[in-house]
Amino acid sequence: MRKLIAAATTALLAACTSTTDPVPQQSAAPVAMRDTQSSVSDYYRVAARVEPVAESVCRSFHANKPRGFCDFQVKVNTDPSQPANAYQTIGADGRPIITFNVNMLRSFRNDHEIAFVFGHEAGHQIARHIEQTQANQLAGAVLGGILVAVGGGDARVGVDIGGAIGGRSYSKKFELEADTIAAHIADRAGYNAAIGARTFERTRGSSALLATHPPSTQRMSQVARTIQTINTAKSQGGRAPVAW
Template structure:
């Protein structure tokens, strides 16, 4: 455990911060009423996903091009994972180099409404916009190197220490990345005409962990970040401004 905490601190100090500003959010009460949809079929979930995608995808791609200057890296593809497992959605890169946003069947069965699926799509697009896959891989390499060095210093097996370091390196900024993607997802969903705060109520079903080594922050922290971001957007619109995504 001491090795893990030491490595986490070392990697955090050596790593890079988030690109987009995550607000210091006052605690917002996470709704307890966001129960999953009951008895929805996968086909009905697919229809919802496709309906929402017609509005979210062009906004996400436009935000991606504006923030990254890329074109192909912003050509999102939606896929469904039919391999089973707990409700999940994630972002990855396809064999053709295009970014994928993937929902598994269990997630499609439990989504409550269009706001939830819009926010989740925006969040996953946010991972691509912020370059999280490449940045996480860099942290894995840094963690492996730090683990090997520290293991040698304190007399542990260097191979084992390197493997532990790589695992910790992959998680060192995961929570920050999730909050950053939540901010981007809030802007994307709002621009597409959805309610990201209602969409983020799904965190009551996926609350996360308080552990420093957890890949996801606690649900209440994530929900509070979305609420604060939505309030910032609303304040800009009230002044007649087009909301812009703040960078660090």
Template sequence: MIKFFGIVGVAALVAGCEPMMDTGPVSQPAVQSQQTNLSASQSARSFLRVVQTVEPVAERECRARTSGINCDFNIVVDDRPDQPANAYQTEDRAGRPVIAFTLALIADARNDDELAFVLGHEASHHIAEHIARQQQNAVAGAVIFAGLATLSGGDATAVETAQRLGAQVGARTYSKDFELEADALGTVITKRAGYDPLRGAEFFTRIPDPGDRFLGTHPPNSSRLDTVRRTVAGM
């Protein structure tokens, strides 16, 4: 199902991606698609076609790889104005997985393969239960930092500040690993849905490279491309 909405009623913590399709310097000399951006009507048709094809494959993979979690994906369009090219996975209040695409991302995609790869990637965040794991890491970080502040003689304000900082650090600790896990499983979903994940992952050659920053949320683009290539070779 596809809905258009301004994001409401969803979980505050998302296992999502920072702007993915933003045009920026090419950081890797990988082969780039020669196809330019699609027209608005072409983009809309492409998105609908990809959702109808990839969603059932993602749901089958979810049911096959998990137990006790909701695999009924709700694919939505985040139509809030001025949103950057982005996609993310979250959950609604009932625990149903939501995958949101901004209008800018749909417009920036150059082919069906790119949209399919993004959808497979975001579905993989849910299948791998990254939101729950991120929350656990945040709690663990808050407890550790608060304990250190208490042992060092900090007052209530210092302990509270340490808890917030610890939660942020904990949530980011394995975020790069989560992205690579989602890239690998997203490659499988994309391939099984009949699309080309190598062509789909070419958008990594168009977005700014986050590098390998300490506590950064995303791995280097080169690592992500290597993950896709290795996964395809293994299939």
């Protein structure tokens, strides 16, 4: 058993990067792409306003974590050949990195969408989704290795398959949680989360995307419910606590 766990851990460390599932934009209709320079400039401008809010929310949940845990780095992938995408990773120094590639930035229609997707990626860190995904991958790899080995097969094949299944086991749940956190962050930063969530209107449900992400209609409904909670708290003179 110890050898199998060690093999699973080694395989996962070799195969996995510390990243959340990306948020690809797959348009149901052609998207009018903006120019690169202004798109990147808008991103940094909005991020400068949203990042302190995301950092504050993160620290409210993780006061005992190292300070870098909530200190978001903001980056742009300038490779024009990459499909529109945004993702969160962990740097070598332990700080979370939020990266938007240039084609994602060019697809945004307004600041609200930038703020919402930034909040979504920050939400993955706040909810500790990378840590949970890696734990699920390890558990799945060990179980897969055991089952295949018991059946007389190559345990390494079971490790690979089990790890892949384990890593995706809660991915849709994690996406909805990140959407909920994003609505709170965008609102607190002064942006309209309902407008921001309309980025989902341009996402079509390919089989690859639906393997890790909920349908766009479900995500928009989740955001709408969160906004209702936020607005109800405001009408009562308070502020809704961030929950997911």
